[in-house]
Structure formats: structure tokens, C-alpha cells
Amino acid sequence: MSTSLLTFAKGGVHPPESKEITEQLAIEKMPLPEEFEIPLLQHFGAPCQPLVKKKDRVEEGDLIGQVTGGLGANVHASVTGTITDIGTSIGPVSLNVPSVTISRDLEAPDKTYAPSDWKSLSPQELLSKIKDAGIVGIGGAGFPAHVKLAPPPGTKVDKLILNGAECEPYLTTDHRVMLEKPEEVIVGAQILLRVLGISEGHIGVEANKSDAIDVLRKTVETQKLDGAKISIDALQVKYPQGSEKQLIESVTGRKVPGGGLPFDVGVIVQNIGTTKAVYDAVVLNKPLYEKVITISGRGISRPANLQVRVGTRIRDIVQYLGGTKPDLAKIVMGGPMMGFAVSTLDIPVTKTVSGVLFLTKEEIDDQPHGPCIRCGWCVEACPMGLSPNEIGLYVEAGLAADTAPFGVFDCFECGSCAFVCPAKRPLVQFIRLAKQKAKR
Amino acid sequence: MEQVKDTQISEHPLSACTVSVSPHVKSRESTAKIMWTVNACLLPPLLLSVFIFGFQTLIITLVSVLSCVIAEAVSQKLLHRPITLKDGSAVVTGLLLAYIIPPGVPYWMPILGAVFTIYITKHLFGGLGFNIFNPALIGRAFLVATFPVAMTSAWIMPMNDFSIFKYMQPGIDAVSTATPLYVLKHYGLAALIDKYGAVSTMYKDFFLGVRPGCIGEVSNLLLLLGGLVLIFKKYISWHIPVSVIATIGVLTWIFGGEGYFNGDPILAVLTGGVFLGAIFMATDYVTSPTQKNAQLAFGFGVGAITVLIRLKGGYPEGVCYAILLMNTLTPALDSWFQPKRFAPAKGAIK
Numbered sequence: 001m002s003t004s005l006l007t008f009a010k011g012g013v014h015p016p017e018s019k020e021i022t023e024q025l026a027i028e029k030m031p032l033p034e035e036f037e038i039p040l041l042q043h044f045g046a047p048c049q050p051l052v053k054k055k056d057r058v059e060e061g062d063l064i065g066q067v068t069g070g071l072g073a074n075v076h077a078s079v080t081g082t083i084t085d086i087g088t089s090i091g092p093v094s095l096n097v098p099s100v101t102i103s104r105d106l107e108a109p110d111k112t113y114a115p116s117d118w119k120s121l122s123p124q125e126l127l128s129k130i131k132d133a134g135i136v137g138i139g140g141a142g143f144p145a146h147v148k149l150a151p152p153p154g155t156k157v158d159k160l161i162l163n164g165a166e167c168e169p170y171l172t173t174d175h176r177v178m179l180e181k182p183e184e185v186i187v188g189a190q191i192l193l194r195v196l197g198i199s200e201g202h203i204g205v206e207a208n209k210s211d212a213i214d215v216l217r218k219t220v221e222t223q224k225l226d227g228a229k230i231s232i233d234a235l236q237v238k239y240p241q242g243s244e245k246q247l248i249e250s251v252t253g254r255k256v257p258g259g260g261l262p263f264d265v266g267v268i269v270q271n272i273g274t275t276k277a278v279y280d281a282v283v284l285n286k287p288l289y290e291k292v293i294t295i296s297g298r299g300i301s302r303p304a305n306l307q308v309r310v311g312t313r314i315r316d317i318v319q320y321l322g323g324t325k326p327d328l329a330k331i332v333m334g335g336p337m338m339g340f341a342v343s344t345l346d347i348p349v350t351k352t353v354s355g356v357l358f359l360t361k362e363e364i365d366d367q368p369h370g371p372c373i374r375c376g377w378c379v380e381a382c383p384m385g386l387s388p389n390e391i392g393l394y395v396e397a398g399l400a401a402d403t404a405p406f407g408v409f410d411c412f413e414c415g416s417c418a419f420v421c422p423a424k425r426p427l428v429q430f431i432r433l434a435k436q437k438a439k440r
Numbered sequence: 441m442e443q444v445k446d447t448q449i450s451e452h453p454l455s456a457c458t459v460s461v462s463p464h465v466k467s468r469e470s471t472a473k474i475m476w477t478v479n480a481c482l483l484p485p486l487l488l489s490v491f492i493f494g495f496q497t498l499i500i501t502l503v504s505v506l507s508c509v510i511a512e513a514v515s516q517k518l519l520h521r522p523i524t525l526k527d528g529s530a531v532v533t534g535l536l537l538a539y540i541i542p543p544g545v546p547y548w549m550p551i552l553g554a555v556f557t558i559y560i561t562k563h564l565f566g567g568l569g570f571n572i573f574n575p576a577l578i579g580r581a582f583l584v585a586t587f588p589v590a591m592t593s594a595w596i597m598p599m600n601d602f603s604i605f606k607y608m609q610p611g612i613d614a615v616s617t618a619t620p621l622y623v624l625k626h627y628g629l630a631a632l633i634d635k636y637g638a639v640s641t642m643y644k645d646f647f648l649g650v651r652p653g654c655i656g657e658v659s660n661l662l663l664l665l666g667g668l669v670l671i672f673k674k675y676i677s678w679h680i681p682v683s684v685i686a687t688i689g690v691l692t693w694i695f696g697g698e699g700y701f702n703g704d705p706i707l708a709v710l711t712g713g714v715f716l717g718a719i720f721m722a723t724d725y726v727t728s729p730t731q732k733n734a735q736l737a738f739g740f741g742v743g744a745i746t747v748l749i750r751l752k753g754g755y756p757e758g759v760c761y762a763i764l765l766m767n768t769l770t771p772a773l774d775s776w777f778q779p780k781r782f783a784p785a786k787g788a789i790k
Contacts, residue, residue, distance in 0.1 A: 010782060015465055169465065245782065258785030330457055332464050341459040357464075365466035366458055370527065371569040373471055376730030385781040389730070407781055415463030422469040423569075429461040 005207050007236035008246040011383035013416045015169050015239055015337065017208060018363075021296045021303045022172045027180055029307045030320055034104050036078050036311030038064065039089045041097040042350035043142025045071035050100055056083045060111040061287055064100055073144040073351075074134035075100075076287040078309035080108035090347045099348070102311070113284035119226070123195045126282055130195070133281030134351070135288050139163060139174075139242070139271030142352035145278065148270070149195050151263040160192055161251050164205040164212070164272045165235055165242030168335025171355045173292045174272040176305045178205065178212035181276060182219040184283075186230065188275035191282050193228050196268060201230040202251050203272075208237045239337060240414040244269050246383055258410045273354070288351055295321060299328035299358035308349055314356055315345040330364050332357040337415040370423040378417035378427060384410045388417035388427040395430040400437035408434045471568075474675050475528030481666030482535045482720065488649050488659045492598035493543035494607040497655045503547050505534030507554030515563035529568050530558065536576035539656020539716060540760065541583060544594030544607065549587060553579035573767045574727045577760050584760075595619055595652040617652045621712045621756035629704075639704070646710040657713035667719035676723040679735035680742075684718035685709050687743025695751060712750070712757035718742070721759075727767040734777035741766045 041047035048065030052058060058077040065075035081104040091097035118126065131146035151157055162185070166174040178185055189201050205213050216232045233251050235241050245256045247269060254265040262269050270278075273291060280286040289310045296303045301322035308317065314331075318324060332339040333353055349356075378388040386407045394403050411431050418427040489497040512530035516523045537553055557579035565571045584591045595617045596607065620642070623632045636642045636651065645651055649659025657663075670676045689705035696703025709715070722728060722742050729738050742762045749758030 010780065013467075015463075015467070255783035257783045258781075260783075260785070328457060330459075330464055331454075332462075336465040337463045339462060339464065341457075341462075341464060343454065343457065343459050345454070359464060364458075364464050366460075367466075367470065370471050370524065371567060373474075373569045373725050374730060375474070375725040377469075379730050379779050382779070383782065385779045387730075387779060407784060410782065410784065413462070419463050419465065420467050420469070422467075422471045422474055424466060424470065426461060428463065432461065 005234050005236040006204070006250040007238055007241065008249045008383060010385055011381050011416060012238040012240065012246075013381050013419050014237070015419055017237070018169045018296070019172050019175070019208065021170065021298075022294050022305055023175055023209075025172075025176075025303070025305050027176050027292050027305045027307050030312070030317065032079060032104060032309065033312060033316035034106070035084070035313075036081075036102045036104065036309065037089050037099055037313060037348040038075060038078060038102065038311035039091045039097045039099045039348060039350055040065040040075055041072075041091060042075070042310075043073070043136050043144075043352055045073075045142075045144070047098050048072060048075050050086055050098065052083050052086075052100060054083055054086060057081070057105075058083060058102060060108070061289065063287075071144060071147065073136045073142075073146075074132060074287070075310075076134055076289045077102060078289040078311045079104045080111070081105045090342075090344065091350065113280075113286045115283050116285060118191060118282045121282075123197060126191055126195050129282050129285075130278055133277070133287040135274060135277045135281055136351050137271055138273040138277060138288070138291055138351050139354060142350075145270065145274055148268060149192065151268070155263045156266055157196055157263055157268055158198055158200060158266045159252060159268075160189065160196060160198060160201040161247060161267055161269045162189055162192075162201065162203040162272055162275050163242055163244070163247055163269055164203050164209070165247055166209070166272075167206060167237075167239045167242040168337055168339075168354075169239075170296045170357055171294045171335050172296070172305055173294050173354055175209045175212055177272055177276050177292055178209070179215055182215045183223060184279040185216070185272060185275050186219050186223050186225075187283060188277075188279035189230055190225065190228050191278055192268075192270060192275065199228050201228060202233050203230065204233045204235050204241075204247050204251050206237045206241055207234045210234075239416065240383060243383065243412060243414055245412075258407070291349075291351065291353075293349060293353055294355035295358070296355060297332075297358035297360070298363055299325050299360045301325060310349060310351055312349045313345065314342075314347050314349070317349075317356065318345060318358075324358055325360065327360045327362075328358050329361040329366075330357075330359045332359060336363075337419065338413060365424065367424045369421075369425045372425060373423055375422060377420040377422065381416040381420045383414065383416065384412070386411060388431065391434050392425055392427050392430040395433050400434045401439065403434040404438040404440065406434075408438055409440060411435070471529075472527045475532050477673060477675060478670065478720070479528055479531050479535060481669050482532075482539070482656065484662040484666065485539070485649070485656045485659045485716075486535075488662060489543060489655045490604060491602065492600075492650060492658070493596045493655065494599065495604045496547075496608050497538075497543045499547060500541070500543070500545065500550055500655060501535065501538035504538035504541075504550035504554055505531055507551045508534035508537065508558050511555045511558035512563075515559045516567070519563055519567075521563075521567060524568070527568065533558065533562070533575045533579070535656070536720060537579040540576065540580045540654045540713060541591065542594035543596045543655050545587075545590050549583060549590065552586070553583045556582045569726055571726055572770075573764055574721050574724050577721060577764050580760055581764065597652055598650045619652050619711070619756065620646065620707075621750070624707075625750070625756040639707070643706055643710065646707070651711075653711075654713060654716075657716040660710055660715045663715040663719055667715075670719070670723075676719075677732065677735065679732050680723045680728060680739040681718040683736045683739025684722055684742045684746075685714060687740050688714055688746050691744060691747040692750075695747065708747075708750075712746075713759045714746070717759035717763055722763050722766070727770055729770050729773040729777065731774070731777040731779060734773040737777070738766055738770065738773055741769065
């Protein structure tokens, strides 16, 4: 069995998975806090224009921020209540992003959504539903889904890949969604295939989620697929298996060239959570304002897979889960390999947050870094075939501007190099500096 | 869960939390862990030397290690750099330097080699990670150039009576003898057999380490075990040791006897510090290339130069200078052999 696992050829590392903390925990709906802080920019791109003003009353699911131009996605009210502030929040991209604060109407009941028939809708109608629902790639980068699903004319796409690799340690949200909502994931996949006008879909899942693989395979066998061919591909457990380029290589053997996008090799990739959001948007007519996130790490009293609404502050989540432990040493939004460390709990959950980790001193590594001993482990670990050691030395020597020939712009900052470095060198930080100074 | 209830978030000192660039988890490996593992793998050959060459080999080694450690601290102090003795790299140099000098030299001799190499070869070139040459080998080259007689004649015949303090008593000097390669080079195979017994006996003795030689080079068995540990722990890869040893064996077989294809490859690799050099010195991260195919080329170069020196040069051994010469090629090998990029953009370099 293990010989048939798909994987990418070059590099990769094996960080401790630490998924055992939450992988057995069913998705739990967090009670609604009293206040929500909803950023109008939740990813790279242009912020939305607010459609509401202070003291306005909004209903759950109302459009409150609209894309006006450029790359962006609509933002909706997560709850019914009153707008109490239009200010700024600490966002994933920059420190001050425009945001809307809603004070929840404690009496208002949850909005309910009934399934509707989607099979009569045209691909164009499906795409506009996805756009209206404000769906972005919720696995991390937050690329607006409707843009990704409409490749430029002339490109030939023949494969859809759903990313269920979830290779980041600790995170178990995609795992739980696949396990608990397999029908919705498969219907979401069918919708995406219909939008793209193709029939071949793959769901790539790392082999450490064998229960999810089994459930999905059973669902594909029993669910009516209307001619769609969806295969569940078991992937070798190796970080960064879930990186778009590596996943495409693992599943199809195709390599997206530097500076290119997946459609250049005929593939569109969407994350599992995004696919579930597509189901919600198309079948239930529910915009994206609710998602499952993993709260984990040994520094939180009660780890959980939580269904929360966009705009929920981390402080409220921590309070709900019984507080943090005294040896908490680092708070990370996202996975431990690529997530952002934060210094405050007054940060709202956005569409792209896949988890919040509360890490203790034993889990992180804060040793000071030493000189490069040229062991070459980073070169071996780099999935893009770069030489992080050389880039680091150039940056330290003040030569960051000369690093373009090393391929710094191919680096997607997976952190494999810095993970293996025995001298604990901050190689990702060096490369980020290099990207800022180097000329493309 | 009950016991943590009083730790409300409002009371938690968030200021104790650190913020830094990802990744937030790192592997458990460290420079110090690698260096101390190498040190541990180097200890068994020393124990054997104490039993066959006498207790003074331990003292020479301790003097060498201590000199390197002190020289490292003083160098770093003089150059206003952080003092990093805990990383164990000075100890590695100290051990390796002692291992490639004869067991009968005066105790003060390694001090000179240690001070010279740590200050000049290592720290004046920028410290750990920036030296061009293997420090221990430069230490030996310095001593050979400065004290040629002692460095090429203070050999001791292995003892089998455990009289390990024999050569420490006043009035008893080391009984000078010759290394197998010296005998072979200057007197031929017949003389070698005369001195060490039949070829099959030599294979066994030389593999186990019962022969005159430098302090740490004699026991190929124990060096091999240490090397296997390092390979198993993935601290080194097989590429350099195998290519060095194979090249020396094959080239000696072809050119090392009467006519062609008549040399003794086994004798060639079991003598003259081949295992010590191939496993513990040619694999030094800093002074060897990083790419696997570059490592194979590097190992081939070390082997070829070694055989050239042995057959055509003035020295009977050759490994030391072969590695030092290939050290100079390491930056070139690193730039000739680059990792294969993942589908680079059109027009991107290489």
C-alpha cells in the first residue's frame, strides 16, 4: 500500500505532526460571542468598500462590504446586530485594515438555510453565486475563488484537484470536514467541475488521514456523480505536500513553471474548506462567514476543532476554551511552518485563518542562530531546488539585491530549510529580505 | 482541566510570548549535537591507541583538545566574537589533530599545531563555517613542515602486554619503527611481509588496527563503526567516504603494482589514514561540497591525488594533502554542481 502513495520528487521534511491533539475531536460549534470584528480585507488584494455605517442594523448574511475593483471578495455580516464601529483591525496582511464591528442582537435567532436545486444552474450562474458569497481560498493565501475558477480564455484545463493534504502540523480542520461532511465536499467538487466544464477531479489526502480517505471513497461510490470522475488520491506524509505546486506534481506529475499558475499545466486547485464553502454558497445560498478552525498546541486548556464565524476574536475563543496554560510561549495564526506569530489576542478570525496555535516553550525552538556550517541540509530539504544557505549568506553580507539568480522568487516560504537547519538560521526571514531587495 | 481554570487569559503575561518569522517549530538537531556526536564516534579509536601505543597517546590527545579549546576562546576574544566553546567544534579539531600525529611525539608539539590552526586556519578566515581548509589537516601540515623528523618517525610498535605506561617512564624513549606504507614505499612488499607477516595476516591486523601509525588512524574497524553511526544518523552521507576509498583501491590496483592491474587495493585502503580521512575529514561540512554528485567528484579527487602522492610523490601516505588540495576546489565544485531547480521560469539563470 505504502508504495502506491503519491508524492513530489525533490525535498520535503517531516516535522512532528502533533495532529493527535485534535484529530479525534468532532467539530464543535462555538457559542456566539457578543461582538464581532469583521475586516474588510482578509487576504492579498483590494479592501472592500463598507456598505454600512455606524448604528445600522444588519441581518446575518447581509452583504456589508463589496468589491469595487481589482482582486477582492465580498464580505458579509456574520451575525444579526448593530454596527457599533467602522475602524481598523489587525489583519493577516497588514496591521491596520478597515473593519466593521457588529454588536450582536442577543435575541435574534440563527438564520436557517434550506438546500436548493443546483443542477439546473448554468456554469455562469454557479460562478456568480460563488463570487457573491465572497469565497476565497480558505486554506491560506485567500485568493478569490471566482477568479481562480475563471482561467483566461484559451487556457485548457482538464483536471480539478482538491487539496486535502493538510500537511501543516497540528491543523485538523480539513481532516474533520472530510470526515464529517463528505457528501458536501463531494457535491462541492461536482459544482466546481461543472463550473470548469470538465469531469476529472482528484482529492489529494495525506495518508495519515486514512479514515477520511475511506469515508470519501465510500461517498464517491455511493453518491450520484452525474458523469464526474472523482478519485481520492492517497499522498505520502511529507511536508509541504499541500503546497499547490507540489500537490499538482504529486497528483499529475506536471510541474507548474516559475512565475506560472496551475492553469498553465491544465489544473485548478481548491482547498477542502473552500469546496465546502462552495457547497454552502451554491446549495444553501449561504455566504462565507463561518468556518472550521483548529485550536491546538499544548498551551491551550482545551484544544478543539471549532466552527466559528468570521470576526470572532481570538480572545473570545480562548475564554470559551478555558484559558491558556502558564507555559504558553508563542501564539501562531495558521500552521507552525507558515503561520504568523501574533502578540495580541484582539485579532479577529478571518476567512483564511485555518487555526490558532498556542505553543509552549517545549514545542517551539528559540535557540539563537549560529553561523552556517554548510551541511547542505537546507539544500536537500528545499522542494524548489534552491540553495537557502547561499541566499542567507548573501543577505547577511548585505548583498540581498544580488540574490535573484538564486531563484528567491520561486520560494514560497514553506520553511523546510529553516526547520532542518542545525545552526537555527532564520532562512525564511533572510529570503523575505532578499525578495524585497532583489530585482525580478 | 480543572487545575488550569484559574489561569484566565487576562492574567496571562502575553509579554512572555515571542513573535518571530515562521517556521515556529524546528528540528531537534543542532550544530552542537552534530559536533558532540562526531566527538563521541571518535572516542573508540583513541581507547584502542591507549592500549596498543601507551597512555601517552591519551595525554597527547588531551593536550591537543585543550589547546584547541583554549585557542578558540582566546581567538574569539581577540577578534571580538562571541565565544562558542559549547558547540564542540574546537574539540573535534583537537581530537582529529591528535589523531593524525604519531604516538611518540613530545607533549608540547600538538600545542603549536592547535594554536596555529585554530587562530590562522579557522578564525582569521572568519570562524566556524568560513574556513577554506580542514583545520586539523592544516595543523598536521604545519607540524610536518616544522618538525619533519618527529612527525615522520615517532612511531611505536603496537604492544600486546598492556604495559601502557611503558613509554612514560623516564629514560625509556619510544622505539622508533616505520609505518607499513613507509616500508612498502622504500623497501618493497617483501620487506613488508618480512616485518608484518603474510598478506592475509596484514589484512586482519591492519583492519583491526594492530600496526604502527598515527594515534587515531590505525583502527579501521572502529573508524568504520563510527562512520556507520554518523551515516545512520544522517550526519554524513556515504558519497564522500565511499568514493575516496573506492578510488584509492581501484587506482592502486591499476597502477600500484608491477605493471598494470597488479596492485593491492586492500592494503592501500587499510593503511595511511584512508578511513580516518575519508570518514571524518573529507566529510567536514565546511570544506567539502554540498551536492551529492559534487561529493562524488570531491571524493574521487581526494582518492586520485592520494594515489598520485603515494606512487609518484615524496610522502608515503598522501591523504592529508589530497584532502587539503581538494578543499581548495570545494567552492568551484559547489558552483559547478547546483541543485536541480523545480521548473524554473523561462530565462531564469540555470
